[in-house]
Amino acid sequence: MDNLNETAVMNVVIIDEEENSRSIIKNYLCDIEGVLVSSEFSDYEQGCSFVLNAPKSVIFIDTSYNNEKALNTIKTIKENKKDNIIIALSNKTTTDSIIKAMRAGAKDFISKPIVKSEFSELINKLKYELLNPIEESPCKIISTFSNKGGIGKTSIAVNLAVELAQMTKEKVALIDLNLQLGDVATFLDMTPPFAMDYIANNISNLDKEELLKTMTRYKNTSLYVIADPLNIDSSQDITAEQIKNILNELKKIFSYVVIDIGTNIDSKTITALNMSDLILLVAIVNLPAIRSTQRCMEMFEKLGYTKDKVKLVLNRYMENEDIKTSDIEDVVKQKVYWKIPNNYLTMMSAINKGVPVNEINPSSNIVQNYMEFASKLSDYLITQSIKI
Ligand SMILES: Nc1ncnc2c1ncn2[C@@H]1O[C@H](COP(=O)(O)OP(=O)(O)OP(=O)(O)O)[C@@H](O)[C@H]1O
Numbered sequence: 001m002d003n004l005n006e007t008a009v010m011n012v013v014i015i016d017e018e019e020n021s022r023s024i025i026k027n028y029l030c031d032i033e034g035v036l037v038s039s040e041f042s043d044y045e046q047g048c049s050f051v052l053n054a055p056k057s058v059i060f061i062d063t064s065y066n067n068e069k070a071l072n073t074i075k076t077i078k079e080n081k082k083d084n085i086i087i088a089l090s091n092k093t094t095t096d097s098i099i100k101a102m103r104a105g106a107k108d109f110i111s112k113p114i115v116k117s118e119f120s121e122l123i124n125k126l127k128y129e130l131l132n133p134i135e136e137s138p139c140k141i142i143s144t145f146s147n148k149g150g151i152g153k154t155s156i157a158v159n160l161a162v163e164l165a166q167m168t169k170e171k172v173a174l175i176d177l178n179l180q181l182g183d184v185a186t187f188l189d190m191t192p193p194f195a196m197d198y199i200a201n202n203i204s205n206l207d208k209e210e211l212l213k214t215m216t217r218y219k220n221t222s223l224y225v226i227a228d229p230l231n232i233d234s235s236q237d238i239t240a241e242q243i244k245n246i247l248n249e250l251k252k253i254f255s256y257v258v259i260d261i262g263t264n265i266d267s268k269t270i271t272a273l274n275m276s277d278l279i280l281l282v283a284i285v286n287l288p289a290i291r292s293t294q295r296c297m298e299m300f301e302k303l304g305y306t307k308d309k310v311k312l313v314l315n316r317y318m319e320n321e322d323i324k325t326s327d328i329e330d331v332v333k334q335k336v337y338w339k340i341p342n343n344y345l346t347m348m349s350a351i352n353k354g355v356p357v358n359e360i361n362p363s364s365n366i367v368q369n370y371m372e373f374a375s376k377l378s379d380y381l382i383t384q385s386i387k388i
């Protein structure tokens with residue numbers, strides 16, 4: 001019974017105080033083949049002790065009313081039965097409640113009242129994932145992030161991706177997750193025939209070769225790009241689930257996936273951040289930017305990200321800044337991992353010409369810096385994977 005591959009049955013346990021809600025879930029599940037509701041509970045403690053002694057299961061836990069108890073139950077199950085999958089349910093869909101549930105160990109979050117089509121889609125996807133576990137791949141996902149605009153996230157994502165491709169000669173994917181008005185395609189002067197919306201809608205039907213063909217290759221390098229949708233409206237239809245599916249498929253093909261993550265904190269951003277091996281948290285040396293970096297770090301701590309996963313990067317750095325690096329480290333409570341020098345002329349010239357900085361002036365300080373950064377990151381990631 002323990003192995004889903006052998007039994008091809010997905011065991012489900014429901015822990016929800018509301019009888020009506022349990023009935024709805026059971027009702028929806030009856031229509032799905034290969035799913036067995038092994039038990040249901042209105043009491044968290046009883047539910048938890050059942051799960052701890054039961055075979056691998058998917059557990060639905062309501063967090064709407066008895067939030068603390070529910071979160072503790074999620075934590076206990078996750079700590080003791082790591083391979084179980086927990087889906088949090090709630091009638092409150094604030095960012096804070098989603099973050100808390102995910103931090104406790106929930107894999108996904110469903111809002112109440114439950115919509116049948118969304119629910120069935122999630123169950124079918126879980127069944128597929130359980131029966132077809134993703135092979136471990138050496139691919140590493142690196143994201144650039146800041147909750148402030150204009151800080152250099154896109155510049156860093158683009159130039160690092162280019163350097164990683166040129167240095168390692170391995171396949172590198174560059175993804176624009178600024179789904180409304182991203183800049184990656186402009187930075188590389190591309191007009192991709194397919195963008196994120198097309199790939200999101202078709203990801204389940206694309207094999208590896210087709211996926212690669214829908215991405216846009218940068219010149220004759222090993223860098224492939226997925227740009228933001230041309231049409232702003234279609235970006236709203238892209239779901240966190242689709243982002244996750246895309247990243248899982250990319251992991252099978254690429255050695256590195258670099259994501260330029262938008263400033264919005266939503267379920268898509270959190271999915272990408274969760275899936276990242278390394279988050280480059282970008283800051284510049286001024287008080288508002290440092291303050292928002294500190295807030296980001298607090299959010300990352302809440303999400304359970306380790307210091308190994310989040311690295312603080314200072315962009316546009318100048319020697320003899322008024323604020324010392326050690327002061328920033330004290331405020332953000334994180335060591336500065338990398339500093340990128342301020343070089344406005346080279347950077348602007350690259351952006352205006354739609355090329356990476358190494359095509360403007362290969363001997364400039366910023367190009368040297370990006371080369372060293374890419375080399376450090378690839379070594380870092382190799383060391384990390386050896387450790388694992
Ligand atoms: N190292 C640098 N030195 C000087 N200027 C830089 C540097 N890096 C980026 N810039 C400049 O900062 C500006 C913002 O850069 P970029 O678009 O990469 O930021 P962003 O965080 O992606 O912005 P947005 O939030 O709008 O997406 C650009 O004009 C760019 O030229």
Ligand SMILES: [Mg+2]
Pocket residue numbers: 153154155178183260
């Ligand atoms: Mg940007």
